[in-house]
Amino acid sequence: MFEKTLVPVASGERPGELSKIGFILKSLGSGSVCLFHVNEAASFFRGSDLSWLGPLAQALEDAGLSVETKTGNGHIASAIAEAALMEGADAVYMKAKRRWHLETMFLGSVSRDLLRLSDVPVFVHKLRPRLPDEEDRLGREDLIVLYATDFDAASVRPLPSVMEFQGARCHVLHVRGRMADPATERRRKEAVDRELHAVEEDLRPYFGWVTSEQRIGNPGAEVLRVSEQVSADIIVLGRKTPAFFSVPMGDTAERVVNESKASIFLVPHPGTPDGS
Amino acid sequence: MVRDYLRREAVFFVSSAIILFFIAIGAARPDLLDALSSAIHTAILDHFSWLYLISSFFFLLFAVGLALSKFGTIKLGHDAERPQYSFFGWIAMLFAAGMGIGLLFWGVSEPLIHYLQSPPFLTPETPAAAEFAMTYAFFHWGIHPWAIYTVVSLSIAYFSFRRGMPALISSCLYPVLGGRIYGPAGNLVDVLAVFATVFGTATSLGFGALQIHSGFTHLYGISSAISVTIGLIIIATALFMASAILGVEKGVQILSKINIILACALLLFLLALGPTPYLFNIFSSTLGGYINNIIDLSLQSYPFAGNEWSREWTVFYWAWWISWSPFVGLFIARISRGRTIREFVLTVLTVPPLFTFLWFSVFGGSALYLEQMPGVDLAAIAGNDVSFVLFVFLEHYPFSALLSLIAIFLLIVFFITSADSATVVLSSLTSGGSMIVPLYKKVFWALALSTVAIILLITGGLSALQVMAIMAAFPFMIVMILLCYTLTIGLAQESVRQ
Numbered sequence: 001m002f003e004k005t006l007v008p009v010a011s012g013e014r015p016g017e018l019s020k021i022g023f024i025l026k027s028l029g030s031g032s033v034c035l036f037h038v039n040e041a042a043s044f045f046r047g048s049d050l051s052w053l054g055p056l057a058q059a060l061e062d063a064g065l066s067v068e069t070k071t072g073n074g075h076i077a078s079a080i081a082e083a084a085l086m087e088g089a090d091a092v093y094m095k096a097k098r099r100w101h102l103e104t105m106f107l108g109s110v111s112r113d114l115l116r117l118s119d120v121p122v123f124v125h126k127l128r129p130r131l132p133d134e135e136d137r138l139g140r141e142d143l144i145v146l147y148a149t150d151f152d153a154a155s156v157r158p159l160p161s162v163m164e165f166q167g168a169r170c171h172v173l174h175v176r177g178r179m180a181d182p183a184t185e186r187r188r189k190e191a192v193d194r195e196l197h198a199v200e201e202d203l204r205p206y207f208g209w210v211t212s213e214q215r216i217g218n219p220g221a222e223v224l225r226v227s228e229q230v231s232a233d234i235i236v237l238g239r240k241t242p243a244f245f246s247v248p249m250g251d252t253a254e255r256v257v258n259e260s261k262a263s264i265f266l267v268p269h270p271g272t273p274d275g276s
Numbered sequence: 277m278v279r280d281y282l283r284r285e286a287v288f289f290v291s292s293a294i295i296l297f298f299i300a301i302g303a304a305r306p307d308l309l310d311a312l313s314s315a316i317h318t319a320i321l322d323h324f325s326w327l328y329l330i331s332s333f334f335f336l337l338f339a340v341g342l343a344l345s346k347f348g349t350i351k352l353g354h355d356a357e358r359p360q361y362s363f364f365g366w367i368a369m370l371f372a373a374g375m376g377i378g379l380l381f382w383g384v385s386e387p388l389i390h391y392l393q394s395p396p397f398l399t400p401e402t403p404a405a406a407e408f409a410m411t412y413a414f415f416h417w418g419i420h421p422w423a424i425y426t427v428v429s430l431s432i433a434y435f436s437f438r439r440g441m442p443a444l445i446s447s448c449l450y451p452v453l454g455g456r457i458y459g460p461a462g463n464l465v466d467v468l469a470v471f472a473t474v475f476g477t478a479t480s481l482g483f484g485a486l487q488i489h490s491g492f493t494h495l496y497g498i499s500s501a502i503s504v505t506i507g508l509i510i511i512a513t514a515l516f517m518a519s520a521i522l523g524v525e526k527g528v529q530i531l532s533k534i535n536i537i538l539a540c541a542l543l544l545f546l547l548a549l550g551p552t553p554y555l556f557n558i559f560s561s562t563l564g565g566y567i568n569n570i571i572d573l574s575l576q577s578y579p580f581a582g583n584e585w586s587r588e589w590t591v592f593y594w595a596w597w598i599s600w601s602p603f604v605g606l607f608i609a610r611i612s613r614g615r616t617i618r619e620f621v622l623t624v625l626t627v628p629p630l631f632t633f634l635w636f637s638v639f640g641g642s643a644l645y646l647e648q649m650p651g652v653d654l655a656a657i658a659g660n661d662v663s664f665v666l667f668v669f670l671e672h673y674p675f676s677a678l679l680s681l682i683a684i685f686l687l688i689v690f691f692i693t694s695a696d697s698a699t700v701v702l703s704s705l706t707s708g709g710s711m712i713v714p715l716y717k718k719v720f721w722a723l724a725l726s727t728v729a730i731i732l733l734i735t736g737g738l739s740a741l742q743v744m745a746i747m748a749a750f751p752f753m754i755v756m757i758l759l760c761y762t763l764t765i766g767l768a769q770e771s772v773r774q
Contacts, residue, residue, distance in 0.1 A: 180451050180766035181439035216454070 022063025143167030387640030428605025442709030476599025
């Protein structure tokens with residue numbers, strides 16, 4: 001899942017931070033990293049000097065990863081998305097910065113565009129799981145994964161990725177609207193329960209503890225609520241075709257990515273207008 | 277056991293307590309009731325008159341949108357069901373339920389009053405004022421009222437016939453309230469529907485009683501004291517209570533049909549003996565103006581000059597239709613089982629309004645025609661006493677006494693059939709949607725309707741009736757907006773359901 005990971009970087013990144021990212025990627029099973037920088041329109045101060053990429057690559061190599069450095073041009077998010085595809089990356093890793101709380105809570109436009117445009121899964125690292133110290137490693141045995149699904153094609157697609165995360169616990173969440181009458185609601189609830197149990201069975205070999213629940217309400221709000229209730233480290237979501245009136249990325253995914261304290265692993269759905 | 281009973285009958289006890297409280301205040305301290313209702317009414321109009329305009333226009337767009345959407349083919353019932361009534365019978369019942377007394381009360385007087393007391397930006401008693409008067413009469417009685425009824429009746433018909441739920445307003449909110457429709461939240465919605473129905477119907481009964489009284493005064497010179505109006509209401513109450521209790525459904529149906537035939541005969545008589553080409557010209561040009569300006573009319577509140585006029589007329593009408601909508605909506609839903617949403621909406625939004633347009637063209641147009649003749653001053657009479665002008669107007673035709681008697685008969689029958697249906701609907705709404713209701717509930721609601729109408733007439737007459745209609749409609753308007761949302765949810769789930 002993270003065998004080859006593309007890590008976009010910008011000028012000003014600190015090698016110490018990259019080192020921690022290296023450890024976490026390593027513990028998630030990554031072997032190689034493509035360090036990628038997009039040259040913005042000519043910078044008066046920086047010019048075309050890319051020597052600052054060297055220490056960053058070194059920090060990742062020190063974490064035990066093989067590193068290649070690439071650069072691109074043009075619209076930043078499009079260039080990253082294209083590079084991820086061209087380089088055969090399994091995922092794109094993005095760190096939501098911690099230096100300013102606001103930046104953690106609300107992603108910048110580049111990140112939002114990337115989440116919308118990328119054809120490979122995107123991992124947005126937020127407050128949880130905590131970045132390990134140099135001598136620590138992220139312990140898979142403590143990892144709690146929340147898998148949010150509504151059983152359509154887009155949200156079933158991340159299932160293999162959920163399995164690969166492994167960890168202590170996986171909580172499967174199905175959020176839906178209420179049906180229009182009590183009899184249909186009862187039938188729907190029973191059908192969803194059956195499907196949730198089937199998913200639980202699929203995931204049981206990979207996690208110490210697998211639970212599931214279905215909720216009625218707003219998907220974004222419920223995913224965020226449950227994520228805090230189970231102290232999820234990672235929320236796995238499928239990216240759906242956005243509704244006509246929604247913002248380009250789709251309401252639920254955008255809200256979860258913006259507001260969650262847990263990291264998000266967003267899997268695109270190939271063949272859809274924004275995922276093909 | 278007592279607790280279960282109280283829980284089951286919560287809607288009846290709460291709504292009857294509210295109505296009894298209102299009656300008690302009205303009887304003991306009419307001045308306090310008048311002050312209180314005026315304060316609430318003013319607050320609603322000051323802050324939310326725009327909401328009545330926007331919501332009514334939204335209901336129209338919503339209804340048309342549903343009819344033209346893929347949901348238009350969905351049946352109000354099971355897929356194999358066929359309509360219960362013939363097309364003509366269905367239309368006749370739609371019409372009788374939706375307008376009734378109001379057409380007789382306002383048919384002559386509304387265009388005349390607009391002509392005489394036009395908004396400040398128009399000079400009264402001019403051709404422009406006449407055009408304005410007819411356009412607004414069409415607008416107030418056109419497709420908007422039917423769009424309001426459509427939202428409620430479609431919701432009830434869909435959730436009860438297709439989803440198998442009780443015929444209650446609260447049932448329609450299941451997609452948002454879930455199991456809470458059986459608790460206080462659902463009860464509150466049904467209480468609001470009862471509240472709106474009681475005051476909406478009482479307003480119409482008040483209008484009807486005033487006009488019946490005016491008719492008798494005009495024909496036989498009986499006293500115009502309010503006590504006579506009250507006496508008339510008591511007699512009519514005895515009649516419609518007996519009808520509701522005995523369940524003389526067939527008798528009422530026959531009376532309704534006779535009423536429709538008589539109303540049509542009266543219309544044709546006036547059309548034939550009046551200035552026929554002039555009336556058709558009014559029909560044609562007003563219809564054109566109405567269609568051409570429907571968006572402007574729908575959203576126009578004349579904020580710079582004439583806002584007061586808009587509040588007194590358009591907002592009052594929208595509120596009145598909204599307060600009638602639980603009652604008419606339930607009735608229309610019941611007779612529309614087996615029809616598709618498209619057939620239902622397109623028929624309801626075209627056929628009854630067209631008849632209404634013709635009615636106003638003939639009654640209002642003839643009145644405006646007579647008004648321009650020397651020595652005739654119908655508009656001044658309408659300005660003084662709205663209920664009286666119909667009979668003065670009929671004096672200008674041959675067999676005027678007979679015509680007035682027919683008008684009085686129409687009013688009495690509309691009064692009885694409307695009040696009878698409202699009693700049955702109120703009893704059903706307060707009995708969990710069941711059509712088999714205990715006798716005491718029918719008696720209670722029949723007496724409550726009449727008493728509220730009497731109290732309103734005593735406290736403030738016509739204006740008190742209008743104030744209460746606007747007040748009762750406000751909370752139900754919010755419920756109606758929710759109905760649009762839940763109906764959309766229900767229809768969107770049709771594919772999942774199948």
